[in-house]
Structures are given as C-alpha cells and as structure tokens.
Amino acid sequence: MAKIPSVVHWFRLDLRIHDNLALRNAINEAENRKYLLRPVYVLDPDIASKVGANRLRFLIQSLQDLDTNLRKLNSCLFILRGKASELLPKLFDEWQVKYLTTQVDIDPEILKEEEIVEKVANEKDIFIVKRVQHTVFDTQSVLKKNNDCVPLTYQKFLSLVQEIQVKDTIEITKSLSDHCKPSDYCDNNNVPLLSELGIDESMLTACKYPGGETEGLKRLHMYMAKKQWVCKFEKPNSSPNSIEPSTTVLSPYISHGCVSSKLFYHKLKEVENGIPHTMPPVSLMGQLMWREFYYTAGTGTENFDKMVGNKLCTQIPWASNDEQLKAWAEGRTGYPFVDAIMRQLKEEGWIHHLARHMVACFLTRGDLWISWEEGAKVFEGYLLDYDWSLNAGNWMWLSASAFFYKYFRVYSPVAFGKKTDKEGLYIRKYVPELKKYPTEYIYEPWKAPQNVQKAADCIIGEGYPQRIVDHDKIHKENMQKMSVAYKANKEKKSLKRPRS
C-alpha cells in the first residue's frame, strides 16, 4: 500500500507553539504537499538516572501542555520512548519522512543524538530545517562578529550585539487540515505519567512551578503587566532568601522552551519603551543578555562543561571529598544558610541566583575546595531551569575559574544572608529543626550556649550537624591556594605563547 509521506517536527528544548518557526515550517510543508504532520518528542527512560523528580515532573507537565495545545491545532504530540538516534532512523522509513524540522540546540547530549539522526536523514534525502529559536541572537553570528573568538566579558558581548536587529516572533494560529493528521496517531494521549519513569509522585512536595507553555505565558504576562516593577528591577537588590521568590522565576519556562526568549525580549522592550528603566547588567533585560552571553561562550568553547580541555577555564587542583560533597548536596554542612538553600533547591527546584552564588562559592573556592564540576552535576539534577551552558558558565564564574577573577571576594555563610533576612525566617522555614533558635544564633547555632540549645529543642551535633569546616579559617587558606593556582596558570599561558 502506498503510504502518504510525512513531515516530522522533533521537539527538544522548544516545548511550545508560539514563536516556533521550525514547527511552522513543518506545518506549512505538510499543508502545501498534503503530507502528514508528525510532531514528536523523544523521551529517553534513562533520563531518570540523571534528572531529579522535580524536573521530570516539570518536563512531563510541559509535554502534557504541549500535547493539549497541539490538539487545539488539530494535531498532537507523539512521545517516543528510547534514544532518538535509534528510534528516528527506523521511523524515517516506516513513516516515509521527507522533511524534518527542529530547533538549534547546544547541549552536547542533544547534539550527539542529533548528529546521528542528521546523518541518516541525509542518506535518505530527507530535507532538514533547523531554526535558531532558543536564544535571542544567533550565537554563531555573534562569534563571527568577534573574529570567531569568545567574548570574555559581558560588556564586550553587549557591544557585539548592540546593533543587531532582533527578528519579530512568529505565531501559529491556523488549525491543521484533516488530511495532514495521521489516522491512529493521536487516538490516545501518550504523554507518560511520572510513575512510568519510576517516580512516586506522592513523595514530591506540592508543585510550586507547574510546567508548560500555558503556565509560562501566564507568568510572563503577569510580570510584564507590572511595568514599574520591571523598570525598577535590579538583580543585586533582589533578595536570595525571601520566602516567596523576589524575581520572576521565568527561567524554568525559558530553559524548557515553554516561553520563547525572543518573546521575553520583545515584551521587555515594549514595557521599557518611553519609561525610565534600569539597564543591563542589572535589569531584567540584562538577565536575558546574561543567558545570551553564556550561550555564546558555550557555543564557541570546546569542553565548556569541563575543567580539563577547556581553554577558558583556569586549571585548579580541586580535591575530592565525597563525604563533604554529600553533606553539601543534602543540606547538612552545619551552616544553616547554606543548608536552607540546598534544601530549598532539592524540595522546590528553584533558588535565587544569589543563593546559587552562596552555595557555589561554599562548595568550591570558599570552603570545601571541591570541583565546580561536582556542583554542576548536583544542580543538573535539581534545578528546574537547568541549562547546559548557563550551568557550566555560572559555576566557572563562581569558582573564579573563568569570567570572574576576584577570588578574594568570598561569601560568608554567616554574614551574607543577614543582609536581607536578619531574623532568619528563611532558615526557619527550610531548616525547621532550628526553628526555635533565637535570632542571635540562627546563622551560627554552634555558638549558642548549651542551655539555649536545649531550650530550642535542638542540640548541635545531635538534632543538627556541627559545622563540617571552619569558614573563617579555611576561606583564607583557600585564597592562598587560589593565588598559587592562578600563578601556575599564568606561567603555563606564557609558555604556550612566548613573547616574540
């Protein structure tokens, strides 16, 4: 029997309908040629070994919402279980695929799969369309503008993109014709339940940030309606330890592609237009540009997520200490502020950017002297807004391995949180065993006299751990180590490029 050829749109980090040019290209191709449209998402069941339950929940919710939105267009989402590199090539024949669309991504794991799929598609004469739609700018052309060098400062990056005209977003509104809809393709909802990935949903805390395009757009519009708030936004003045987030929490939606970064860009321009407003790097637009900055660096740097083999990354002789790494990851370092942050991260999947600074500095150059790569892996599991290039870039920044070099600026686990939360309400929420501690001791409970510890129903060393390191002492030793590592790095560089 002669089969009707197909067009496939491969969804990856673009879990949305709006501003999805690659999807629109697929729809148009299907309509024009009377082919079948097959939107797919490939879910590797192995994902559960790397990605935490919270982020998986966000992903599943996003897929469910995407399916709902596709059905409104007379289509649906088809979820393949397995590896794209194994499944898609088979389906190219079975479905008679002639046209394949997807977005440009940068995460090496996605690229590894893409490379294989692309090779097979080329052999089968399938036309491939890839669209830059995860970032505001085309990072490749930004690099080209800088003579194929990675801009190493934010200001330099801004100067490169300053006069680039950002294209308009595109919309998909017309429903698909019936003849483009494969019969039996959409008969059942095939978005997996969390239990399919081995997750017991009842073990999760209440869902604070539900995934999906619908939720993401709602959040975007809610914040964009607060014009004064947007125009006065200054990141360093927002609080890392407020009980409710002091920033937008749009990041999970942008990292999954539920909300288009380009849409965010245009909405911000609209709000700022004609009103006095803050500027990058501290403004909301500045936050979006930080993302572009790290994407550009990630695109132009081999082994960007590693220390060894990464040209940008200062080589630092980190030590490994599994016990301390675990204590950090599980929020039992004995420093209440650090532990509160790590527990919020684990429970809710989102922490404020400055909170990330605090715990990243603590793990690496500040206190534990453990490699930023270890911290990045922990964040990868927990963060709803995990993003390959931002995660690696920010970890290098905080560990003073790249982009940032003033290593003598160390965050104090005792002093830093007090600036925005004197009473320690944040600690009391996320480290409830210390709830009854007097404010005087909430950031340093080990200083509380025994009778105070008893009265607060929590003995340090029993109900809550002793400090695993002495910050005052160790951060100075680590500064010395940083100085030595920098000197060694400098010598290596001058050896490689001797003066002519």
Next chain:
DNA sequence: AATCAGGTTGGAAAC
C-alpha cells in the same frame, strides 16, 4: 609594550 580602567551583586572595620 606598557599601562589603565573597569568588572552584575564580599566582608569587616573605620569613618
């Protein structure tokens, strides 16, 4: 070649 300004968000002490 050498110098200089500037860098999203430190802390503690000194005014």
Next chain:
DNA sequence: AGTTTCCAACCTGAT
C-alpha cells in the same frame, strides 16, 4: 545608618 576604605590584587579589553 550609610558611605568609604582596606583586604591583597585577579583578568580582559582598549589604547
């Protein structure tokens, strides 16, 4: 109380 200075001194990009 809010700003300034010290700490010990980094790197990039521009000139």
